[in-house]
Amino acid sequence: MSARLHAFANPARFLRLARRLLPWTAALAAICLAIGAVWGIGIAPPGKPPPEGQGETVRIMYVHVPSAWMALFVYACVAAASAAAIIWRHPLGHVLARAASPIGACFALLTLATGSLWGAKMWGAWWVWDARLTSVLILFFLYLGHIALTHAFDDPARGARAACILALVGVVNLPIIKFSVDWWNTLHQPASIIRREGPAIDAQMLAPLFFMICGFTFYFFSVWLLRARAELAALRTRALKLRLLAS
Amino acid sequence: MSDRGGTRNGGRIGTLAEARLAAGFGALLRRDLRLAVRQGSDTATVLAFFVIVVSLFPFGVGAEPQTLSAIGAGILWVAALLAALLSLDRLFQADYEDGTLDYLLTAPAAPSLLVLAKCAAHWLTTGLPLVLLSPLLALLLNLPNAAYPALIAGLALGTPVLTLIGAIGAALVLGARRGGVLLSLLILPLYIPVLIFGVAAVEAAATGQGFRAQLLLLGAFLLAALALAPFVAAVALRQAAE
Numbered sequence: 001m002s003a004r005l006h007a008f009a010n011p012a013r014f015l016r017l018a019r020r021l022l023p024w025t026a027a028l029a030a031i032c033l034a035i036g037a038v039w040g041i042g043i044a045p046p047g048k049p050p051p052e053g054q055g056e057t058v059r060i061m062y063v064h065v066p067s068a069w070m071a072l073f074v075y076a077c078v079a080a081a082s083a084a085a086i087i088w089r090h091p092l093g094h095v096l097a098r099a100a101s102p103i104g105a106c107f108a109l110l111t112l113a114t115g116s117l118w119g120a121k122m123w124g125a126w127w128v129w130d131a132r133l134t135s136v137l138i139l140f141f142l143y144l145g146h147i148a149l150t151h152a153f154d155d156p157a158r159g160a161r162a163a164c165i166l167a168l169v170g171v172v173n174l175p176i177i178k179f180s181v182d183w184w185n186t187l188h189q190p191a192s193i194i195r196r197e198g199p200a201i202d203a204q205m206l207a208p209l210f211f212m213i214c215g216f217t218f219y220f221f222s223v224w225l226l227r228a229r230a231e232l233a234a235l236r237t238r239a240l241k242l243r244l245l246a247s
Numbered sequence: 248m249s250d251r252g253g254t255r256n257g258g259r260i261g262t263l264a265e266a267r268l269a270a271g272f273g274a275l276l277r278r279d280l281r282l283a284v285r286q287g288s289d290t291a292t293v294l295a296f297f298v299i300v301v302s303l304f305p306f307g308v309g310a311e312p313q314t315l316s317a318i319g320a321g322i323l324w325v326a327a328l329l330a331a332l333l334s335l336d337r338l339f340q341a342d343y344e345d346g347t348l349d350y351l352l353t354a355p356a357a358p359s360l361l362v363l364a365k366c367a368a369h370w371l372t373t374g375l376p377l378v379l380l381s382p383l384l385a386l387l388l389n390l391p392n393a394a395y396p397a398l399i400a401g402l403a404l405g406t407p408v409l410t411l412i413g414a415i416g417a418a419l420v421l422g423a424r425r426g427g428v429l430l431s432l433l434i435l436p437l438y439i440p441v442l443i444f445g446v447a448a449v450e451a452a453a454t455g456q457g458f459r460a461q462l463l464l465l466g467a468f469l470l471a472a473l474a475l476a477p478f479v480a481a482v483a484l485r486q487a488a489e
Binding site: 086138141142145148149159161162165166168169170172177179180181183187 | 436
């Protein structure tokens with residue numbers, strides 16, 4: 001396993017792979033997002049029967065749900081890359097973790113923004129301390145901490161190592177935080193505002209949602225590869241500058 | 248025969264190593280406590296901060312006794328959280344700056360044990376005074392009498408968790424620009440479970456319900472933090488000293 005992973009420790013080989021993969025992931029992202037957006041926003045019915053009081057706002061779901069899924073998925077990717085960096089001292093782990101974390105923060109922010117817009121219509125308030133929204137808010141804070149720690153040191157290698165440890169600590173803590181927030185929410189939430197079980201999703205809405213989720217995932221992979229390439233280029237520039245200064 | 252000798256030998260080496268570990272732990276704990284006592288500023292600052300933050304709330308939310316007793320548990324816990332955070336960025340900072348940390352990491356004692364000793368000293372000088380002072384502040388906030396045992400027991404179980412989790416953050420931000428501000432960003436989200444169950448215990452007690460479950464969960468957090476946090480903080484310290 002580690003030997004196979006270390007085949008990609010060579011940045012040049014990784015860059016070759018990234019260059020070959022990027023057109024495919026970008027094309028798949030564009031296709032999936034186009035199908036999902038047109039189908040979800042234009043064609044699919046807003047639920048059968050249409051959820052009372054919501055009308056067309058239910059279509060926010062096609063952005064909200066994939067964003068929430070990506071916010072979690074990206075954190076898993078950051079943690080996996082960090083684990084590779086710490087356990088096998090894989091040099092690309094740092095780069096990949098550093099490249100993914102701002103994307104995840106953006107998805108978490110998108111989840112919060114769309115959730116807030118949806119909530120304004122559905123609950124009559126821009127923000128409700130709903131267990132799921134609160135958990136995403138905390139996840140957003142964890143991303144912010146990770147990004148801030150990455151950039152807090154004069155020596156980027158030091159920031160990368162510290163951020164890796166933080167990402168793994170976050171992964172251990174996330175389930176505990178999620179469980180605590182759920183528990184807290186059931187205690188404090190007036191039950192009238194939020195239905196525990198939302199309306200069951202209609203099959204006609206499930207298909208476009210699936211396309212949107214795939215599109216978001218491929219979009220993430222594309223941006224991740226791009227950002228990792230940029231990070232590697234930045235590292236190289238820095239090394240060259242240092243060498244120029246030393247000579 | 249040789250087998251028995253081997254075990255005996257191994258056993259002796261084991262106890263020797265254990266004795267050395269215990270001595271290292273005790274020495275570091277005594278040193279940190281002595282430093283805290285002689286310099287004396289941290290404990291006083293933290294307690295003053297705790298009192299001032301709590302006494303700000305009546306100005307913010309109004310001084311009606313009903314309001315204060317309803318949100319008193321939350322105020323006390325949030326203030327305790329912030330007070331704990333205030334002193335955390337200096338947990339390893341001085342040792343990092345004057346090179347003591349490098350020396351400690353080369354000592355024969357396990358680094359996680361050293362972290363544990365420093366955490367114990369930190370809790371004894373900042374966490375324990377907070378616990379002892381909390382009933383007095385609860386009095387100011389008009390907390391119902393029934394809530395006191397839950398508040399004190401919850402803080403006694405919860406503040407060591409704050410120190411232990413905070414030690415990870417304090418080790419991570421060593422040498423960072425604006426380490427103190429960064430520390431709060433890293434650590435406060437991780438404190439949320441302790442806050443939730445600490446406040447829940449007080450609220451349950453105040454309304455006459457049992458609060459055993461919440462205290463057991465806080466105890467579980469403490470055990471998990473005791474087992475994991477010194478290890479992770481030691482890894483972070485080692486990469487900071489690299």
